[in-house]
Amino acid sequence: MDIAALLIVIALVGLAVWFVGQPLRRGAAARARAADEGRIADLRAARLAKYGEIRDAEMDYRTGKLSEEDWRVLDRQLRAEAVDILHELDTLAPGGADGHGEEAATAADVAQAGSEPEAQQPVGARGPATIARP
């Protein structure tokens, strides 16, 4: 083994040990809020997914795959599930990461998710009021 290769190998080992060992030296104190942060991130993803479902159901209704009655039932259920998610989210992050309130932000999300179809109904019949704040 030539000297240059030996030096590179030693440097690689040193770099790897430093990089991997750094969190152990810093300690775990800085990550005390990790569990809550993780749950909040999961809930935010779940919230967006739920809004997607609400939109999907509405599109199914508008393209004739769901009857108005079925859509109302499904929509009510999905909104209830969205409310549960929002409730838990507010419990974990009452002030919101940006200081403007998770509730306000997510309520606006819901409103935005269904804001477009409010005025027009598909095939004559007027459906229920589209996605409003749960």
Added chain:
Amino acid sequence: MATVGQACLLIALGLCGYGAVASIYGARSGRDAFVLSGRRSLFAVAGLATVAFVILEAAFLRSDFHYTVVATHSSLTTPWYYRLAAMWSSQEGSLLLWLFLLAVWSSVALVLLRGRLRDVAPYATAVQLGLAGFFSGLLVFTAQPFETVPVAPSDGIGLNPLLRHPSMMIHPVMLYSGYTLFSVPFAFVVGALVVRRVDAEWIRATRFFSLAAWLCLGFGIILGARWSYSELGWGGYWAWDPVENASLLPWLTGTAFLHSVMIQEKRGMLKIWNASLVLATGILAILGTFLVRSGILDSIHAFVEEGNTIAWAFTALISVLVVLSVYLVITRRNDVLRSEARLDSMFSREAAFLANNLVLVGVTFVVFWGTFFPLISEAVTGSKAAVGPPWFDRYVVPLVLILVLLSGIGPVIAWRRTTVARLWGTVRGPVIFSAVVAALLLVGTNAAQDTESLILFLAATFAIAVAVHELWRGMRARQLMTGEGPPRALVGLVRRNRRRYGGYIVHIGVSLIFIGVAASSAFQHERDAVLRPGQSARVGGYTYTYLRPTAKIEQRAGELERISLGSKIRVTKGGKQVAMLSPTRGYYPTNAPMLGVLSRYFIGDSTSEVGLKAGWRRDLWIAEQPDISNLMPIVRKGDAVFAKAAAGGVSAQMRAIFLGQALNGLVARYRASAPPAQFRIIVSPLTGWIWFGAMIVLFGGFVAIWPAPGAARGLVRARYTARVARDLSRA
């Protein structure tokens, strides 16, 4: 640098062991520092694997024959772009590619999922590190890519000529990307099962990787089929070869998974099924690599070398993964994997997806059974017996018919329940369209000659019509909602729900592929003919005329790369020329020392370059096997002359000049008086639809995988909207 590369692998192996233990210890003890350290281990492994990968690629690029793997898989006459790809034609290089891709994709997953699934991620990291450790171990102890010799040979053996094809540069990378990307949902479901948190969150979190894996694997399979069609010289694109099947198996279960996860996301159902599917997909991905690299099954695609000792290691890994998966599913089946809802109706999208899943798993089972039948028969009867394409076709074709039909029905049924009347209302248009197409096919073509193909045409037409109709109806609904024009409404519709409409586009592409497969299988005209210059053969209404032989010496970097012997073929229909084709066979020199100076240019590897005129309606295809028997007596005489010259002290420079003259003479002789050549001639209808369909699948896949703008920007915009509303209300 070989030492550095070897050291990278050794350090990576150590880090894999440490990182896996640290991740699990950190998760169990609640010490986040260890979890983070384990996570960083994976990043470090990715960095080290990248360094090792680059070192070996650089060795290939500069033709450093000190590296054994470079000397045995590349040569001075190998073009630089094939030298880049030559690495993964070797056992060692392909395993290093696996490690590199696994570590990089796993690291990307951890970065993108930062902050999510915090309880699951450490176990997923441990699984990824375990897999990376397995491949690092193979590279350190068994298949060492950085093995060197003190004195480099003057030239290498060269890349297997069959692999000198553009598809082959990308095909392995795509397959391995698919395999390694599937390890992400695999690792996360293991983690989710360990911590007993099997809600839909792990599915949402890893969806991007599941889709990317499916897309890469599918693209890799298509590239392999294209390579087979244009390089192997037998005229087909799929032969139910074990290695082809090995890549198809995880793609099939992955396809089933991508559909069934929607049921879990929407209804909280099929948790056991989804967990099992993704576990099976991960294991089948490892199995795919195992089949290519172990050589336990005979295959034209298995690039296995002498002294292969990795079979037992792979068998052990797969056994461990199977036992672990079965244990996790069985021990969680009654609590966290319990379904949250029941099937409301057989007339529901859930039921259609479930049926689709059952068919896909049925196809997987058939392919698995047929692929491993040689091993099964050997274990049971003591003799190896294989099943051929007719066996696969007998079982797979009916299942595919059902599958295509279901891909048409699934999108038009609502979740939970629908009525027959409502279902009829949504499929009426596509059904009528399919009926019209059927009538046209029956009247205007000979499609009725093959019932299975006719049914498949109809099912595929129905599926395409449904997908197009759905896009149209969605666009109309959006137009009504927003007042946008049709193009804008269509784009807005797809952007709004990329997953759904991307999926519909994929359905269109897959249906086109099946139409191409059915047409080219059932209505292909094929003929083997021996022709002299001037003679013709008639195939499928086309006349192929052998105009004249061609022969040339192709050089690269001042060295002879290959001798190409071929022909000029004129194709006519009704007396009118429709194509001029130039099939050739390339003879690559071998460095085998026992062969004579001239023989080594004709007895080494040879590959077919087919003559192909592709079109929307049909492909005109021809491959040639030249007869070089009349050249061989001259070649053998030349060998003797050169042997005498070498013994008689003729200088190497003079011998090289004589060699050039001799080869030019042989080539000229073939051109002047070529004996009859063997041709395989094919007229194949709609084969081009397969490649076009694949492009559409790729496009649809990208649409589905592209992050929805609303997911990120919508939240930010909504927050600002809420803030503005609140501020205004305060004012």
